[in-house]
Each structure stands twice: as C-alpha cells, then as structure tokens.
Amino acid sequence: MLDIKITGGQVIDGTGAPARRADVGLTGDRITSVGYLSAEPAGRTIDATGRTVTPGFIDMHSHSDWRLWGNRRAESKIRQGVTTEVVGNCGFSPAPVSDAFRQEMKGFALYLPAGMDFSWRTVGDYLARYESDGVAVNVVQLIGHGTLRLAAMSFARRPPTAPEQATMERLMDEAMADGAYGIASGLIYAPAS
16 A cells, blocks of 8 residues: 555656656655556545646755755745755865864854854764754755865965875765765865865
C-alpha cells in the first residue's frame, strides 16, 4: 500500500520528456511508482487534476546558507518548489574557520542570524550543528575559496606562502571528507581578489 498517491496530474519527470498524464506513488519519503495507479490503495490521495507534478527544483546558486540558519522552514523556497539548494557560492561559506582568524570571519559575514557564531572549526562540526535542528530543503554545501584563504591567511594581499597553501589544501581535503560537495570561487571578492 502506498502512503500517498498523487493522481490526475501532468508529470514532468526531469528527463526532458514531454509532460504526460500519470499518477505518482510515495512510500515513506520516496517516490516508489509512477504510472497509472488507480488500482493501488493509498493512505492519502491527492488530486492533481489540472496541475503539473514535478520533482523538486534545485537552486544552483543560493546564499541561503545564512538565511536557512535562522529560518529552517525555508517557506520562500519550498513554496516555489525548490527542494535542494546549493550554498557556499561566490567563494564564501560558513566553514572551515580557523582559531587565528575567527573574528575576521565573523566580520566578513554580511548577515549573522542568531546562533551563527562561527564557534565550529571544521565543515563536519558546522554541518552537524546545522543539521541538528533540521532544515526543510536538501543542502549541497560548497566550500568557499575565500573562506579557505581567510582561514589560512586572513585578508593578506599577497600570494600564499607554501605553508598557507598547504593549509588551504588540507582544509579543503578535510571539508570534502566531512561532506562538502566541492569548491566555489568568487575571484572578484576579497580575500580571493
């Protein structure tokens, strides 16, 4: 038995195929069937006749890592169908943070919601704190090149020394091991510029 069945809608499945009339069945938090499901029993049925049913949208360039910290429900995104946000763009992410340059990191942020105190050091620590209260959207965390540079050498206006470069590389390796998806640059913004 399905937990939820969405019936009568025009399904756009994200493959590039044209919209088609289909039902969508969910069990738990997973789509388990798509097709003609009139014979399938369900705990709840949603009539989507005259509507379009799609997978969630991905906001590929978001700065919601700051806003989501204070608004875990993400109503403005969810109501638009956005279910995944890629954050850490333009070379600035909330982690990693070095003890030596923590105050510079806090000063670099344009907006600090309650609780975003940069007391974490690693991306793993940050993500654990972030996820502990839950969040309504999926989050793809990128690591800012500027954040790495700030953690290794603050706002120094020069190329990194060999040890500073090694620190940035180590921090990025650790970030990827902790669950980051990649790096983002913002080469027109300090300290990356």
